[in-house]
Amino acid sequence: GWRSRAAFKLIELDDRFHLIKPGMRVVDLGAAPGGWTQVIVKRGASRVVGVDLLPVDPVAGADVIEGDFTDPEMAGRLIGMLDGKADLVLSDMAPNTTGHSATDHIRIIGLAEEALHFAFDILAEGGGFVAKVFQGGAERAMLDTLKQAFSLVRHAKPPASRKDSSELYVVATGFRPDRLKKPE
Ligand code: SAM
Numbered sequence: 001g002w003r004s005r006a007a008f009k010l011i012e013l014d015d016r017f018h019l020i021k022p023g024m025r026v027v028d029l030g031a032a033p034g035g036w037t038q039v040i041v042k043r044g045a046s047r048v049v050g051v052d053l054l055p056v057d058p059v060a061g062a063d064v065i066e067g068d069f070t071d072p073e074m075a076g077r078l079i080g081m082l083d084g085k086a087d088l089v090l091s092d093m094a095p096n097t098t099g100h101s102a103t104d105h106i107r108i109i110g111l112a113e114e115a116l117h118f119a120f121d122i123l124a125e126g127g128g129f130v131a132k133v134f135q136g137g138a139e140r141a142m143l144d145t146l147k148q149a150f151s152l153v154r155h156a157k158p159p160a161s162r163k164d165s166s167e168l169y170v171v172a173t174g175f176r177p178d179r180l181k182k183p184e
Contacts, residue, residue, distance in 0.1 A: 003057075004035030006092055008160035009169075011039055016156065017171050019090075019128050020045055025082040027122065029069050029115055030093030032056045037064070040090070047082045069093075070114060075121040085124035091115040091131040108134045112170070113142050120149065120180060127175040135166045146172050149180050 002008070014020050022044035031037050031050025034057060040048045041061035048062035051074065056064040063081055067074065079085060093115060095107040112131040119129045129150065133142075146153045151174030161167050 002035045002038055003033045005160065007035030007039050009158040010036045010090070010092075012158035012160055013130065013156060013169060013171065014039070014043060016158075017154075017173070019088055019130065019171070019173070021087075022046070024087040025084060025124075026088045026090065027051070027078055027082070027086045028062075029089065029091040029118075031064060034059050034064070036090060036092055037062045045088075049078055049081050051078075069118055075118065078122055086119075086122050086127060087124055088128045088130075089115070089119040089123055090129075094132060105134055108132065109139050109142065116142065116145065119175075120177070123175045123177075125175060125177055128171070128173040129175070130169055130171050133168050133170050135168070143170075146170065149176060150174050151176060 020026065020040055020043040024045045025047045026040050026045040028037050028040060028048065028050040030052055032052035032054040034050065037048060037050040037059045041059060050056055050062055050064045051067060051069050053068055055066045093111050095111050097104045112133050115131050116129060150172035153172045155168050155170055157168050
């Protein structure tokens with residue numbers, strides 16, 4: 001069985017967007033308790049690493065790291081474990097909520113933006129990025145960056161996501177590293 005109800009959200013996203021393909025290298029950010037990691041392995045990815053602040057029980061066919069994805073050593077460590085850059089970076093991360101919706105919104109967008117910049121460091125050309133965002137979807141600035149760096153950017157609310165939650169996922173495919181503005 002799946003370890004989380006969240007697993008069904010990834011199943012639905014993948015049925016719709018065909019993100020996970022056999023042989024892929026995939027990073028799962030915010031992996032605990034491991035439902036998405038199980039789905040990624042089941043769908044044929046060949047190298048899978050899940051990262052979470054919380055411990056994740058071992059998942060056959062995947063590696064798990066207990067740690068913060070913003071750790072400066074994380075990108076290099078992941079590329080080493082995957083034996084190359086990632087084809088897909090998925091983030092189901094959520095910050096601790098405060099109950100104050102404006103604050104929670106800012107925090108989730110901040111986390112998604114950090115995940116995006118992390119993905120820029122570890123994604124192979126042509127790769128994909130999926131992240132949980134809230135309410136109206138990615139903010140303007142993040143959406144502009146996504147549209148610049150990926151050939152296709154969409155939003156989706158999988159049916160398994162509760163109707164009364166404002167959670168949405170941004171799904172970006174076709175990473176074009178050459179399109180990223182280099183810092184001056
Ligand atoms: N997709 C998972 C599954 O199917 O089992 C559920 C993920 S849960 C909704 C979100 C996770 O994000 C939490 O376990 C939390 O610890 C993790 N998280 C939040 N901030 C993080 C960070 N900076 N680094 C790593 N994990 C983080």
